[in-house]
Amino acid sequence: xxQTKQKEEWVKHYKDQLREFFGRGSGWxxxxxxxxxxxxxxxxxxxxxxxxxxxxxxxxxxVAVEEIKQIFKRFHTGExxxxxxxxxxxxxxxxxxxxxxxxxFTSFKDFVPQASDKxxxxxxxxxxxxxxxxxxxxxxxxxxxxxxxxKKPKNGTELMMQALEPWExxxxxxxxxRRVLKAFLQWAVLNGKLPASFAPPAVIPEIRDDKRxxxxxxxxxxxxxxxxxxxxxxxxxxxxxxxxxxxxxxxxYLRIIDGELWCTYGKSMxxxxxxxxxxxxxxxIPLKNxxxxxxxxxxxxxxxxxxxxxxxxxxxxxxxxxxxxxRGWKLWKQYREEATKIDEVLVPYTFRxxxxxxxxxxxxxxxxxxxxxxxTAEVHLENxxxxxxxxxxxxxxxxFEGIAA
Numbered sequence: 162x163x164q165t166k167q168k169e170e171w172v173k174h175y176k177d178q179l180r181e182f183f184g185r186g187s188g189w190x191x192x193x194x195x196x197x198x199x200x201x202x203x204x205x206x207x208x209x210x211x212x213x214x215x216x217x218x219x220x221x222x223x224v225a226v227e228e229i230k231q232i233f234k235r236f237h238t239g240e241x242x243x244x245x246x247x248x249x250x251x252x253x254x255x256x257x258x259x260x261x262x263x264x265x266f267t268s269f270k271d272f273v274p275q276a277s278d279k280x281x282x283x284x285x286x287x288x289x290x291x292x293x294x295x296x297x298x299x300x301x302x303x304x305x306x307x308x309x310x311x312k313k314p315k316n317g318t319e320l321m322m323q324a325l326e327p328w329e330x331x332x333x334x335x336x337x338x339r340r341v342l343k344a345f346l347q348w349a350v351l352n353g354k355l356p357a358s359f360a361p362p363a364v365i366p367e368i369r370d371d372k373r374x375x376x377x378x379x380x381x382x383x384x385x386x387x388x389x390x391x392x393x394x395x396x397x398x399x400x401x402x403x404x405x406x407x408x409x410x411x412x413x414y415l416r417i418i419d420g421e422l423w424c425t426y427g428k429s430m431x432x433x434x435x436x437x438x439x440x441x442x443x444x445x446i447p448l449k450n451x452x453x454x455x456x457x458x459x460x461x462x463x464x465x466x467x468x469x470x471x472x473x474x475x476x477x478x479x480x481x482x483x484x485x486x487x488r489g490w491k492l493w494k495q496y497r498e499e500a501t502k503i504d505e506v507l508v509p510y511t512f513r514x515x516x517x518x519x520x521x522x523x524x525x526x527x528x529x530x531x532x533x534x535x536x537t538a539e540v541h542l543e544n545x546x547x548x549x550x551x552x553x554x555x556x557x558x559x560x561f562e563g564i565a566a
Contacts, residue, residue: 175222182230189233193217198225200232202244209244223362227316231358262305265354272348283475284337296474296481300324300338301345317346317359334477374547376500376507377514378403380448384456389492394471398483399512400458405443406516406534409480409509412473415443415464422461424535441535446519480509517541521548 176191183189188203194212198221201210215225235247266286270276276284282291286301298306303324307314314320321342328335342361349355378386383403390396401407401415407424414426425440447455474482487493487509497507513534520530527549531541 171219211244211248223318227318266301269345269348285341296478297327300342318362374505375510375514376505377518378511398470402512403515404445406513409483417465444533483509517545518548
């Protein structure tokens with residue numbers, strides 16, 4: 162029932178938006194036809210309709226709205242006399258953009274003098290040479306790739322939605338990429354470099370999936386990964402992540418202070434402007450082998466000796482580097498299938514999830530586990546409450562032990 166209501170709300174939002182644009186009594190309507198958006202016009206008793214190549218969905222409407230507005234303008238300015246012609250001209254004009262994108266990006270760079278060469282290469286655009294070392298090309302490289310396709314985006318909304326796909330919804334990297342692309346499109350349209358249809362939309366729909374449940378690898382699974390990993394540097398990474406419950410980004414912020422291991426990474430605290438997590442002392446939970454014996458990796462000594470890690474990319478790219486390295490592994494794919502069977506997902510934080518699960522199994526108080534993992538008790542419960550021992554079940558078992566149900 163709530164899902165139906167949610168659908169009605171987004172349909173109403175887009176219909177109201179178009180109704181306001183068309184004007185009262187315009188005779189223009191949108192409806193659903195075989196799962197797609199259908200545009201209908203009723204003027205002077207004559208009805209025309211055209212099914213558009215966009216799904217009847219939130220994301221489909223987000224892209225279609227700008228094209229529908231262009232069709233409406235062409236029809237009412239007298240450029241065409243039929244709905245079919247207005248649709249065809251709009252579709253053709255949106256797909257015939259020919260431009261030298263490298264030159265366009267160079268001109269745009271002059272417009273953003275505050276962006277240093279380093280910032281430009283990190284968040285805006287990389288040269289062909291720089292791309293060879295990149296884990297993920299910046300957003301303007303994504304634009305160049307998309308607009309070089311045979312079936313290219315037709316307007317600003319479609320281009321933004323496709324260009325931002327590589328970044329996770331709600332992530333800081335996606336926010337930065339969205340801001341860069343929006344500024345570029347505004348500049349390009351205002352300066353006549355791109356048609357008005359490529360003006361960025363006021364709002365990019367951030368379609369969030371339900372919060373995914375991260376899979377916690379078992380000690381045996383992690384030990385198997387370590388055993389089968391041919392690169393000693395990556396073995397070192399798996400060991401650190403699992404034993405200390407680290408976020409991937411924290412691998413670059415490990416320091417020995419007075420003989421103890423600390424993490425100096427400051428993670429932004431959502432909703433609290435400018436506030437970051439404090440540095441914390443790290444407490445290990447050793448991995449146990451099939452016999453239940455702790456496996457010793459001598460990690461603190463190795464950190465002191467400055468043992469090298471593999472290339473982990475720039476700031477904010479560590480999780481992506483880890484994901485990229487593991488993605489093609491047969492063993493990792495096997496673990497992913499096991500996670501999928503129980504409706505969970507295998508992610509770079511999977512090693513950290515193991516640490517949380519092990520902490521709860523040891524009976525540690527939530528406050529202390531949260532402190533050891535570098536977040537608040539509230540955040541911990543939001544993400545890891547499922548690992549708490551089922552006290553209710555245990556109490557009932559103890560009270561009625563030996564009595565048949």
